Amino acid sequence: MSRYSRHLPPLDTLIAFEAVARTGSFTRAAGELYLTQSAVSKQIRLLEDHLGAQLFERRARGIVLTTAGTQFHGFVEPMLDKLLAHVQRLKSGHGDRHVSVICTHAVAQYWLFPRLLRFNEQHPELTVNIHASNDINESLIADYDLGILYGHGRWASLQAGKLFDEVIFPIASTARALPTIDNVAQLQGLPLIQLDASAWNCLDWHDWFSHFGLRYQPPADALTFNQVNLVFDAVLQGMGVGLGWEAMARERIKSGLIRPVSDFVVRTGQADYLVHDRQNPPSSAAEVFAEWLLEQA
Numbered sequence: 001m002s003r004y005s006r007h008l009p010p011l012d013t014l015i016a017f018e019a020v021a022r023t024g025s026f027t028r029a030a031g032e033l034y035l036t037q038s039a040v041s042k043q044i045r046l047l048e049d050h051l052g053a054q055l056f057e058r059r060a061r062g063i064v065l066t067t068a069g070t071q072f073h074g075f076v077e078p079m080l081d082k083l084l085a086h087v088q089r090l091k092s093g094h095g096d097r098h099v100s101v102i103c104t105h106a107v108a109q110y111w112l113f114p115r116l117l118r119f120n121e122q123h124p125e126l127t128v129n130i131h132a133s134n135d136i137n138e139s140l141i142a143d144y145d146l147g148i149l150y151g152h153g154r155w156a157s158l159q160a161g162k163l164f165d166e167v168i169f170p171i172a173s174t175a176r177a178l179p180t181i182d183n184v185a186q187l188q189g190l191p192l193i194q195l196d197a198s199a200w201n202c203l204d205w206h207d208w209f210s211h212f213g214l215r216y217q218p219p220a221d222a223l224t225f226n227q228v229n230l231v232f233d234a235v236l237q238g239m240g241v242g243l244g245w246e247a248m249a250r251e252r253i254k255s256g257l258i259r260p261v262s263d264f265v266v267r268t269g270q271a272d273y274l275v276h277d278r279q280n281p282p283s284s285a286a287e288v289f290a291e292w293l294l295e296q297a
Contacts, residue, residue, distance in 0.1 A: 171244030
């Protein structure tokens with residue numbers, strides 16, 4: 001028996017663990033993995049038994065990672081990301097017809113995907129493979145042809161082109177009735193959907209209000225999610241008012257699904273950039289996609 005099979009847990013258990021940790025739900029993870037909830041629960045129990053440690057704490061309002069689970073997730077997700085990236089690059093054969101792109105889940109779902117559909121119509125000869133991960137940083141970009149990275153636009157190892165500035169404002173479903181907002185302080189009286197951004201670099205309501213010189217403390221029972229895309233989904237369901245990133249909300253505002261709640265906007269000075277490794281010139285296919293994407297932006 002090899003040292004890997006003797007000491008490492010099965011890959012399926014790690015994939016299930018990453019999905020549950022990222023989505024914060026056995027049910028959502030099961031849907032994503034095309035498994036039953038009981039099958040996902042069984043995978044997690046098998047992993048916990050193998051490690052001899054509890055990875056999740058079950059609470060009345062859901063599940064949270066334990067200290068051991070948080071530490072384990074900190075290196076399992078990057079490991080799976082890197083493995084997937086290399087598998088995709090090998091499958092594509094580094095040919096002239098495939099492009100690999102890494103970006104966050106929210107950018108992939110709400111900004112890149114609608115544009116990818118249009119790109120596919122114009123360039124059916126090219127295939128773009130998207131890898132979504134919120135644990136994205138400068139060091140990971142070299143494993144992909146292109147990346148979409150949030151920040152200041154200056155990275156020593158990367159060539160960067162701006163896609164869109166970070167502009168954030170409150171949004172709500174057009175089906176949700178709300179009072180007229182005349183000043184920023186009135187927003188604090190609305191049912192605000194909270195974004196727990198403690199695990200990654202992202203603005204939350206506390207930060208947003210501080211741009212206007214206001215202090216904000218969310219209610220103890222406030223509806224809270226740890227992913228931007230989950231906040232968007234909650235807004236679409238009419239559950240309350242969420243923070244909307246203009247670049248990602250634009251399509252749904254145009255379609256009439258959501259609307260800005262007020263005229264108050266925060267411009268952080270940060271942006272999302274299309275990047276690639278300076279030492280690894282992009283393929284001809286990646287150049288075509290990069291040029292097209294920058295023109296669209």
